[in-house]
Structures are given as C-alpha cells and as structure tokens.
Amino acid sequence: MTGSIPDTFTSGLRPEELAVVVFDQVDYSKLPAADHTEASAVTGPLIEQALRRASLTAVLESWRIFRETGDGLVFGCAPAYLPQLLDRFLPALEEVLADHRSRAGRIPVRMRVAVTCGPVSIDGGPVDGNGAARVEAHRLVDASVLKAVMTVANPEATHVGAIVSDRVYQDVVLGRYCKLHPDRFLRVTATVTGKKDFRAAAWIHVPAPSAGLLAFPPAPPTTDTPPEAVALPLPEPDELPVRPVESTIITTDQRVNQGMAVNHGITGGVSLSFGKPDRPVRWR
Structure with missing residues (x-):
C-alpha cells in the first residue's frame, strides 16, 4: 500500500x-x-x-x-x-x-x-x-x-x-x-x-x-390504583405547566414496597408513591 x-x-x-x-x-x-x-x-x-x-x-x-x-x-x-x-x-x-x-x-x-x-x-x-x-x-x-x-x-x-x-x-x-x-x-x-x-x-x-416526603401510610387505593403503587398528590414545580400527564410514565427501578418511589413523566409530571414496606421505614 x-x-x-x-x-x-x-x-x-x-x-x-x-x-x-x-x-x-x-x-x-x-x-x-x-x-x-x-x-x-x-x-x-x-x-x-x-x-x-x-x-x-x-x-x-x-x-x-x-x-x-x-x-x-x-x-x-x-x-x-x-x-x-x-x-x-x-x-x-x-x-x-x-x-x-x-x-x-x-x-x-x-x-x-x-x-x-x-x-x-x-x-x-x-x-x-x-x-x-x-x-x-x-x-x-x-x-x-x-x-x-x-x-x-x-x-x-x-x-x-x-x-x-x-x-x-x-x-x-x-x-x-x-x-x-x-x-x-x-x-x-x-x-x-x-x-x-x-x-x-x-x-x-x-x-x-x-x-410529603414522610407521608406514610398512603391514602387508601382507588379501584384503578394497585395497592403497591399509591400515588401521593404532588404540586407541580412553578415553572412546569399544570396539566394532566398524558404521556408514558417512566417508573423507577426501585420497588415501591421498600419505601418511597418516584414516577417521572416525559412531559414533566412527577408523582411520589409509597407502599407498605417489608420492614419499618426509617430515616436516619
């Protein structure tokens, strides 16, 4: 070459x-x-x-x-x-x-x-x-x-x-x-x-x-919400538009029956979820 x-x-x-x-x-x-x-x-x-x-x-x-x-x-x-x-x-x-x-x-x-x-x-x-x-x-x-x-x-x-x-x-x-x-x-x-x-x-x-970060137990689940993923109402950050989240929800990899979980929508909506833990919830 x-x-x-x-x-x-x-x-x-x-x-x-x-x-x-x-x-x-x-x-x-x-x-x-x-x-x-x-x-x-x-x-x-x-x-x-x-x-x-x-x-x-x-x-x-x-x-x-x-x-x-x-x-x-x-x-x-x-x-x-x-x-x-x-x-x-x-x-x-x-x-x-x-x-x-x-x-x-x-x-x-x-x-x-x-x-x-x-x-x-x-x-x-x-x-x-x-x-x-x-x-x-x-x-x-x-x-x-x-x-x-x-x-x-x-x-x-x-x-x-x-x-x-x-x-x-x-x-x-x-x-x-x-x-x-x-x-x-x-x-x-x-x-x-x-x-x-x-x-x-x-x-x-x-x-x-x-x-709200300590809210436990969560509100009783509705018929449309499985017991293991009860959403805690969360105010939108002031810079985000206040509207229903209609897009696909990206969920965390952490199981919600082990503490607090976050669901983050593509459009910016966020919800915190809590489930019944396998052990007492402790914030050290």
Whole structure:
C-alpha cells in the first residue's frame, strides 16, 4: 500500500478526574430583586461554613475549580473526598442552612445540590472546569424531579435536596466507601424542562426529609390504583405547566414496597408513591 494515512484523529492527555459539586438556591427567582444581592453573597460563606463543620477544610484548601453562578456555585475537588461530601458535608449543610434561617432578619436559603465525577479540564485559564461531568452536574441540579421533591418538603424543615450521578452512587455508595446506606438514596430518571436531549439515571438523597416526603401510610387505593403503587398528590414545580400527564410514565427501578418511589413523566409530571414496606421505614 502506498501513500500516507491521513492524520484524522489526534490523541491527547486525559483531563484530571474531579468530583464536581453544583449548588442552586431554591426559589431564588421568587425573591424580590432587592434581596438578590444578599442571597447571592451568602452562598459561598454558607457552603464554606458547612465544609468546616464537616471537618473538610482540606477541600477548601485544595479545590481545583470554583465558580459562583449568581444563585449558586460550582466547585471541583479530588474524587477521594466523595464519601465525606455525601455523608458529612450534606448533613452539615442542612444544619448550617437551618441555623441561618433561625437568625432574625436573614433571608432563608434552601439549596439543591448535584454531585458527579469525571474528567474535567484544568489548564489555569479563564474557562477551567469544562467536561461532561460538569455539564451533567448542572443538568442534574435542574432536574424536574429534584425540584418537585423540594416543593413537597416543608421549606422550614428541609433545606437541602441532593442528587448524585449513577456513577457516584455505584462507586461510592454501593461500594460502601460512604457511611450512608444505599437505601437512603432513591433512583430516579432525571430530565430537565427545555432540555429534551438530557435523560439520565440518578439518585436523590434528602438529609432531613419532611412533610410529603414522610407521608406514610398512603391514602387508601382507588379501584384503578394497585395497592403497591399509591400515588401521593404532588404540586407541580412553578415553572412546569399544570396539566394532566398524558404521556408514558417512566417508573423507577426501585420497588415501591421498600419505601418511597418516584414516577417521572416525559412531559414533566412527577408523582411520589409509597407502599407498605417489608420492614419499618426509617430515616436516619
């Protein structure tokens, strides 16, 4: 064979693997415009306070990316900290936000948190932090099902709702590096309104569930509803149209007779379901 092989593909070094954590304030857009500056200003300090309370100052001193997003924040750190971010930082953040709410004159802050892991580019430039893991984290934090969970919870009792990628769940939670039991996470199919190309398996964890998230036993089933899948009425997130869900329902893989389950409709409708458990339901 004569001639040269065209250099169609070029190889390069694989970017550094990072844990990526994205935060978004719940209902930030509902605040009066005059309160936006104060609400944005407290995001970083509250997260820093929670990291210190969780004895994770090493994350503060070594994070590889850090960006404020107006109503939220994103940071990247070594994947080795993933177990502690789940079992120590998330409950610490819940405590910090509850303390913040209890202080007179403070604007209440609630947060949705997404945790992913993967290659992220770090080159010291102004656009550090690019990669699929970061894109996934920003999509997950906006997932309709996570917004619905935070809507159902009592805003004075539940300040944090977290969603982790399937990879983080498999590697860290099922791998038992994390102290949280796998049943403390609920498998969902994450979709985002207006992002039809995004659909991913993910896992929700709420450190301090309340209100509708604790509703048990469910209402008596109707003749059209099997006893093992009784739907709990759930308000639509404010940005979703309030209409009956007529599309195919995507159900979770978790059996509803083992706790709480979520049905997520393609059109954005979400329902939480509860069934009679094989053992007492316990939120630790």
